[in-house]
Amino acid sequence: MPGHKSIVFKLILVITFCSVLIFAFTLGYNYYESRLILEQELENNARNLAMSLVNRVESELVSVTKVTEGVARSMETGRYTENELLARIRTTLEDNPRIYGAGIAFEPYAFRKANRLYAPYFYREKGKITFIRLEDSYQYVPYVYWDWYQIPRELGKLEWSEPYYDDGGANIAMATCSVPFYLDRGGTRILKGIVTSDIPLVSLTELISSVKILKTGYAALLSRNGMVLAHPLKDAIMNETFFSIAESRHDTSLRDLGKKMVQGESGFVHYTSLVGVKSWMYFAPIRSTGWTLAVVFPEEELVENVRKLSLTMAGMGLAGILLLTLAVYSIASSITKPLRSLAEATEVMASGNFDIELPVVRSNDEVGVLTSSFQLMVTSLKEYIKNLTETTAAKERIQSELKVATDIQASLLPRLFPAFPDRPEFDIFASMDPAKEVGGDFYDFFFIDDNNLCFLIADVADKGVPAALYMMVAKTLLKSEGQRLGEPAMILSYVNNILAADNESCMFATVFCAILDTGSGEVRFANAGHNPPLIIDSLGIRYLAPKHGFVLGPMPDSVYETEHLTLQKGDILFLYTDGVTEAKNPEEELYGESRLLQALNDGSKDDLTDMIHTIRAEVTRHANGAPQSDDVTMVAIKYRGIVTDV
Amino acid sequence: MPIQTSKETTALIVTITGKMDALTAPEYEKKFSELIAEGEISFIVDFEQVDYISSAGLRVLLATAKRVKAVNGKLLLANITGVVKDVFEISGFCTLFPTHDSVASALSASLG
Structure with a gap:
């Protein structure tokens, strides 16, 4: 009724x-x-x-x-x-x-x-x-x-x-x-x-x-x-x-x-x-x-x-x-x-339940029109939901793949610290946090012989998957050429030529590459367009002023120059990417160099792990929840010198 | 994306405002591609109102320069100052790109 x-x-x-x-x-x-x-x-x-x-x-x-x-x-x-x-x-x-x-x-x-x-x-x-x-x-x-x-x-x-x-x-x-x-x-x-x-x-x-x-x-x-x-x-x-x-x-x-x-x-x-x-x-x-x-x-x-x-x-x-x-x-x-x-x-x-049968209407009046429109809507809705489900599934698959990629990328970077427990001449610590699932920043360090430790930090232009792929190539090349050549300027020059050979998309990376003689504390370094590192020594904290070589990748035959620096016992080199200084808070204010210098000055200089964690925490606090567009990467190395056994 | 163009006899002056970072770079790249597709070969990019450029922005300039070069055109940069100038110097881009203090000087350079 x-x-x-x-x-x-x-x-x-x-x-x-x-x-x-x-x-x-x-x-x-x-x-x-x-x-x-x-x-x-x-x-x-x-x-x-x-x-x-x-x-x-x-x-x-x-x-x-x-x-x-x-x-x-x-x-x-x-x-x-x-x-x-x-x-x-x-x-x-x-x-x-x-x-x-x-x-x-x-x-x-x-x-x-x-x-x-x-x-x-x-x-x-x-x-x-x-x-x-x-x-x-x-x-x-x-x-x-x-x-x-x-x-x-x-x-x-x-x-x-x-x-x-x-x-x-x-x-x-x-x-x-x-x-x-x-x-x-x-x-x-x-x-x-x-x-x-x-x-x-x-x-x-x-x-x-x-x-x-x-x-x-x-x-x-x-x-x-x-x-x-x-x-x-x-x-x-x-x-x-x-x-x-x-x-x-x-x-x-x-x-x-x-x-x-x-x-x-x-x-x-x-x-x-x-x-x-x-x-x-x-x-x-x-x-x-x-x-x-x-x-x-x-x-x-x-x-x-x-x-x-x-x-x-x-x-x-x-x-x-x-x-x-x-x-x-x-x-x-x-x-x-x-x-x-x-x-x-x-x-x-x-x-x-979209599978229910709609009532059959034979008439062509308004009700009949409504029912057929409704039938059409249900069909469209079903189609849409099907598509949405498929899209969501595809997106989830990509997400899980990206998660795997993140893990792979992270596993490519040396993450085990202390990295060289049997080498008391130096301490080294590094971290990389990608802004997206996968990043374009990377660092690396490896011995090219018993005495010489090669360490580098790099930033691939742009972010995400393209940058990550480019990063893989650059990192692999830098390690293999580093171990083969043992000379920063040559390493950069060789890698640049290989990268520039097929670089339609004009991808590039900035690299700061250095080799530490663990015996003498001498550091040979060359820069391919990367922001200069900081040196913390008895005089305080200051920027190193390396010659600015051109970035790696876009132009063949770029020329790089190896420079020299000698670290005293207790001196620290602090390498970072612009993700640190260019971290933004919700008011679009950059973290900036002065804050970085202040934080380094105030923080511990003994424990590199502490130092880097402190800076990372500072940057996170500054960002205050604002989404970050750049990876945050830091490498710190402290020269302790040879401890002579008496 | 604040981008303005004005046509001069020898080059198209492109005025960019704001940031050239990972977020806006793809749009600039697309814009430059369109302009080249329309037949423009010589550009003077005015950086006077650019307050930040990231590596992604630099890559767009590189890619554009490469495409312009392929058609015997030119990409000249003008009014690179401040933070942008720092980035250009650190990355070594100033050795690659001819930079000019003003649009006028870039224009006269484009004649040669």
Whole structure:
């Protein structure tokens, strides 16, 4: 399983997050817009529904109004006997099944002088038409004080009463259409009475209640005063007004809404219904009665479909995102799988195993390119390591060969001291430290006969292997010619000619060659370009001033001159190469002649071994770790003279 | 390797600065070889700014002199003083190489 911060994880995280974001936004926008469209649709639907209801109620009312007005007009134009009058009312009732009760209420003494009040009234009771006299049934409050009589009487025009329970007549909730009629006497209209037609509220409320909107939506009817006339909540009918409900709910907006209704306005509002359901309501006035009709759509049910659709979409979206995530996981895994195996292979390689098989990648994509590049790198690395191993081995071989060469070179120089333990006439000590593995400096000493000791010091130009090879030749020649010739100038001259014969590379050596007569202390010496030796005698330390012959090697027929010197007992000759005086410290400061002279002066003059070791230690101390470019070679010889046996 | 050359009618003046020792000698030798390969045959080496010469440096001069001689050219040395002069004297090189006190005198010598 890919780790926490793997590419797969990141890809899934980013893509899933983005998809969810895009989807959530789209869904949210869709839901919002759908609701908006739905609300607009709803307003239209609600208006249409309300208007159609209003029209149906209006048509009911208008038919009643027309009949009532017809009766009133006939009262004004015709003269009726009591029987004719009663027959007229009865016929009206019989002809109009919508009318529950009809009657004519006369002004006091207007029908006949004998009766103060006269109001015949027919109504339906259990399928039959029943006749009563209202002046009798309204025993306590005479009919002339009732609204259905008073209001049209005062206004002088047709009027629908507020719905009411009729105690005097039918004992049902009803509304009365009252039309005043007059007697025209000499141009003056004298009110004679009121023609009334009652309609039972139930006939309207049934119409309203029959309207079904969605599941729990409904239509309602309110009277002019806001009285609830039709509502699914039966208890509220004829008991509550819109304003009493607003009062009990402490809802001022509801009261304002009620005012608008009463004023005959229409509108579409968001509204919390009597049972506390959030709804949309459209209300419109019924002009003839001043009532208000309202249709109520529960919001929940309205958006239910949108919500269902959104939920389905969300479900589909989630499934889609899940599918997408799986697809991303699958692709990312297939991409990173070779990468992971490559990483594992690299780890193995990092531990030094270059023979591991890299994963096979067939594709030509970036991973494939990476793998083949990696394969190339591994091959190159293997090749490089192989070469390096070979080079190192070769270098090691050369190093070991050089080590052997060092040993050989060292073994060529006389190293056993005391060199001549049976010759008390002199002491000799010498040392050579090459700057590289092999050096170009050398020294030598050997007897050319019983008395004469040849000793020499030499410095081959340049360092390293070429110098060492040249040194071998020079040393061999010097020894063989020395033993043959026994004369310093001749030795140098002969050796020079041999060396110069084939010297393309212009190698050369500086040589100081001397022969000591151990009997007399006489020293014959010749110099081929070497730095002058020091002599330590009773006068102190000073430089010998030999004639400067040309170096050995480059030019044939160079001329050298033998000079003479006689050593007294205890005198010392100190020969050295420029590796001593030109030893440098890290500040590039040379050891120099003055330090050498000082060190020789301060040190022991009895023991030559001590002397040379002291100087060597001094030079090493001066160099202070700085790499030396020149070999350091010293030869010291002390003449003791012949000890005569007594 | 501080080495400067300036061409005169009769010779190429080579000015060397610093040390001519085992470390720098191979580079000088290579430089002289290149110059000869380019057709130069007469050199005046100005030693005024050389403060040290070792046997390896001397060998380069010898080898160069030999090659110059093979093409009938000349190698003249100028301004050899101080430590360098000591080395030249001790090794006997001053007997082999004609040395001059100044580049000018070397130039006039190169005419002959």
